[in-house]
Amino acid sequence: MSTTPKPLECLKGLKVLDLSQFEAGPSCTEALAWMGAEVVKVENPKLGDPGRAAVFGSPDKDSTYFLIFNANKKSITVDLKSAEGKKLVLDLAAKADVMVENFAPGAIERLGLGWDVVSKINPGLIYAQVKGFGEGSPYEQNLAFDMIAQACGGVMSISGMPDGPPIKPGATIGDTGTGMLLAISILSAYVEKQRTGKGQRLEVAMQDAMLHYIRIAFATQARTGVVAGRAGAKMLSGVTSPGGIYPCKPGGPNDWVYIYTSRGNEEHWKRLARVIGRPELADDPRFSTTAARAEREKEVDEIVGVWTRTQTKQDAMRLVGEAGIPAGAVLDTMELINDTTFDDRAIMQTMAHPKVGPFKMPAWPVRHDGQPAEVKPSPLLGASTADVLKGWLGKSEDEIAALKAGRIAG
């Protein structure tokens, strides 16, 4: 089976003015672009979104970091320090359905593009902001990045080995995790706008957004009365045994298989006992109940580990999974990028970037009528200036040439 991606048209006609940078804002607007919205990045003429140069990008060659968060967008450069440039952005805001920004606290207001200003020009505008900390938080003036949000939002405190320091999950929950929540609120506000014509102001703080992703830890804490701790690869919410990762051959850093026997289904253990060649343990009273196994967790883990060490993680996953027990190999990013079934399903797509060249990346993972959204290249800096000035503002070629000559837009 091979799936052809398609340009989705769900959000056809939705205009997004995107002043956001790095990841939290751009991941949000990119999701909207994949759904068919017209997303126009407004960038400074010199270097643009600092994400272009971040992590070893250069002015001649955008970083892979930039490509991955800015697919399917347009770019226009505007000198926001000039009165004429600011006027141009206000004119664009007057035409937009959505405006998104994630500058440092107070910066958008200093640019003269705050909610008070633009909502008067366009009462139908959905004005969406990402900050590190919420208005009214003691830290509301502080800067934040992904790792600061993960630290202050509780994510790090519940990630790591029980006897080790907190670790920062490799997933950028602070950035993309926040961006996804904002996208949900933007789309909901857009549905309301189609009914009422009215816009609204949306604000999300990265610290606050983290709480949404660790609600299991709050549920557990509410039940136990004790602060949620760190559990390595095991579950925070209570003991299931066997449950966790088990070592596989040939013993590399990611040669592990996750096996999870549900507390609610004693069949899992019976089946596993057969898979690992220890059928006599299925009904052994030392192991036959969840409670009994939880008491002998180390012993159980060792019994399972004796078998998993004789298997590759893929074989272990297949054999345990086929027996109807949830199991998953710990796959690394190289194994994932080289697994061609992701290409066949268009979950991985290759962006044809005009300067960087072909770049394979994960696409939007939800399939619409069987097809994933098509990944189109991230824009070169200012690539769509004329297109947008004409399409959104009806500027003539002469007017556009004058704006370019005056270094207002480029």
Add this chain to the structure above:
Amino acid sequence: MSTTPKPLECLKGLKVLDLSQFEAGPSCTEALAWMGAEVVKVENPKLGDPGRAAVFGSPDKDSTYFLIFNANKKSITVDLKSAEGKKLVLDLAAKADVMVENFAPGAIERLGLGWDVVSKINPGLIYAQVKGFGEGSPYEQNLAFDMIAQACGGVMSISGMPDGPPIKPGATIGDTGTGMLLAISILSAYVEKQRTGKGQRLEVAMQDAMLHYIRIAFATQARTGVVAGRAGAKMLSGVTSPGGIYPCKPGGPNDWVYIYTSRGNEEHWKRLARVIGRPELADDPRFSTTAARAEREKEVDEIVGVWTRTQTKQDAMRLVGEAGIPAGAVLDTMELINDTTFDDRAIMQTMAHPKVGPFKMPAWPVRHDGQPAEVKPSPLLGASTADVLKGWLGKSEDEIAALKAGRIAG
């Protein structure tokens, strides 16, 4: 400042038929409920969503796990094994805008509620499914839970100490992370439906969804050609120094502060040198450039750690943050739940549950016109049966009584 939550009306009139269970599906439909949709959980009459009993809930007292993922919803119980019960759900599906399910592969089809069936009854239906693995994946028949998705989707491989085993982040990226992406596609499909009248089929696999949250790791791998590894609390994407967590007094498991000096801003180091009482290091050539500090990373970490050990994490965060350097204390779940500024901002709200009693939990973190969505209690099993049968299907009181007497609906 104290913020009053409000019932949001963004999605007023949107009808969601929710056959989902546990977390991935319910987190998605709960987000829609917070935005104002009418979400009706269809549950089996005996025990309902297994999440009610999961993690130490009981039939008389829903688990905190259930409360946290099912706020603001309605519940109707239907015996899906009876022909009349199935007919009832098909009648509800005919009235719904959205139907969501996350049963094991093939189960919804065996229930006679597959896409082929319901799309014929309601061509405007948005039919949204969560599976563990994608159609066409070698593992498409496998079961998955949060931890399996985190293992197979690369998240665990990039989380943990560099010399330690993979860990599973405490955040439930596999479940809630997947649910949020599905919500974005559902809302986009709903926007399209309002234009075209047509529904669509949406499918997301939890493994695929994980790739979306670890795109930085793919960007880094693309740049370096080497598989992404584990970096403890540090960043995967490259060295910034100082950057990471630093120990604070009194030395408890979460007494750490994250300090991040940007590679792009040398001012950060100069300011930090002053904050930590070592102003002479600001211009010391051994430390004055990013490259120099990266070479002496351990030495730099020790210099910063000497100072942080004299501070609490809160003081360190405040002092470093006020100097304009991104910093964040590693806050634990108890500190977060006890921080009343979250209550003041209604980021934490207390659900008045009729049986469990008051239950404080994180609310939807995006504020709409300054106000967060109001958290309403999760429904008792079958609490809204009569309400929904009347409201959606126009059933009379006698008809409803007959359905209840025949144990078709309860």
